[in-house]
Amino acid sequence: MQMHQTEREYRTVIDRCKELFLKKNQDYGASWRILRLPSITDQIFIKAQRIRTLQQNGFSKVNEGEIPEFVGIVNYCVMALIQVQLADDKRMRFETTELSTLYDQQMATIMELLFNKNHDYGEAWRDMRVSSMTDIILMKLLRIKQIEDNSGQTVVSEGIASSYQDMVNYAVFCLIKLGQAA
Numbered sequence: 001m002q003m004h005q006t007e008r009e010y011r012t013v014i015d016r017c018k019e020l021f022l023k024k025n026q027d028y029g030a031s032w033r034i035l036r037l038p039s040i041t042d043q044i045f046i047k048a049q050r051i052r053t054l055q056q057n058g059f060s061k062v063n064e065g066e067i068p069e070f071v072g073i074v075n076y077c078v079m080a081l082i083q084v085q086l087a088d089d090k091r092m093r094f095e096t097t098e099l100s101t102l103y104d105q106q107m108a109t110i111m112e113l114l115f116n117k118n119h120d121y122g123e124a125w126r127d128m129r130v131s132s133m134t135d136i137i138l139m140k141l142l143r144i145k146q147i148e149d150n151s152g153q154t155v156v157s158e159g160i161a162s163s164y165q166d167m168v169n170y171a172v173f174c175l176i177k178l179g180q181a182a
Contacts, residue, residue, distance in 0.1 A: 006118060006176075010111065013175045017074045018103050024075075025099055032079050033092050037160070038148045040080040041141060044167065047072045048137045055131045066130070067178055073137065073171040077164040081106045084161055110165045117169075125173045133170045140167050 032040070047069040054060050054069075082102050094102070118125075125133070140163045147153075147160050 006123065007115070009176045010114065010172055013172050013180050014074070014107055014111075016180065017071050017078075017172075018100070018107070020071060021075045021078065021103060022096055022100060025094070025096060030092055030094050030099065033083070035079075035083070037080055037083055038145070040076055040083065041144050041148060044073055044076045044080075045138070045141045045145075047076070048134060048141060051134050052131075052138060055134060067175065067180060070171045070174050070178070074168050074175075077168045077171070078103055078106050080164050081110075081161060107168075110168050113162075113165050114169045114172075125170075126177075128173075130174045130177050133174050137167050137170050140170075 035043070051066050051069045054066055085102070085106070143157070144160045144163050147157070152159070
């Protein structure tokens with residue numbers, strides 16, 4: 001029963017993230033395609049660091065809380081994964097339908113990972129604090145930055161794509177815990 005609830009909540013959050021992603025594409029086009037992966041990683045880092053600062057300080061001077069930042073983490077991670085997928089494709093313009101399909105392809109892979117891990121870990125995320133998941137996102141970002149600094153070479157670790165996927169899942173879990181799946 002819990003897994004069905006998780007799937008429903010997860011899909012609700014992702015639908016909202018995707019809706020914003022596509023609306024921003026209408027406003028800005030695929031201008032994010034100019035970004036190299038380390039630049040996207042740094043954008044995600046900025047968002048995660050702001051969330052951590054908000055959690056530690058308990059207030060913000062800019063009238064946006066954690067929720068838009070977690071949505072940003074989801075969408076920037078999807079951008080990064082699309083960049084990896086389209087590494088040899090230099091186009092800067094995409095029809096909304098194509099971009100929607102690319103987003104859905106990435107999310108299908110990420111959701112499969114979620115359901116496999118969720119099965120094995122027994123929905124442990126439900127008992128985690130949002131602040132702990134924020135710290136895990138920051139740790140994964142530092143790992144990605146190290147891999148990027150090593151020109152993508154790893155000795156025993158998975159590549160950066162799996163870390164981007166994990167960050168999407170943690171950000172979605174945070175959004176669910178913050179009431180965004182209702």
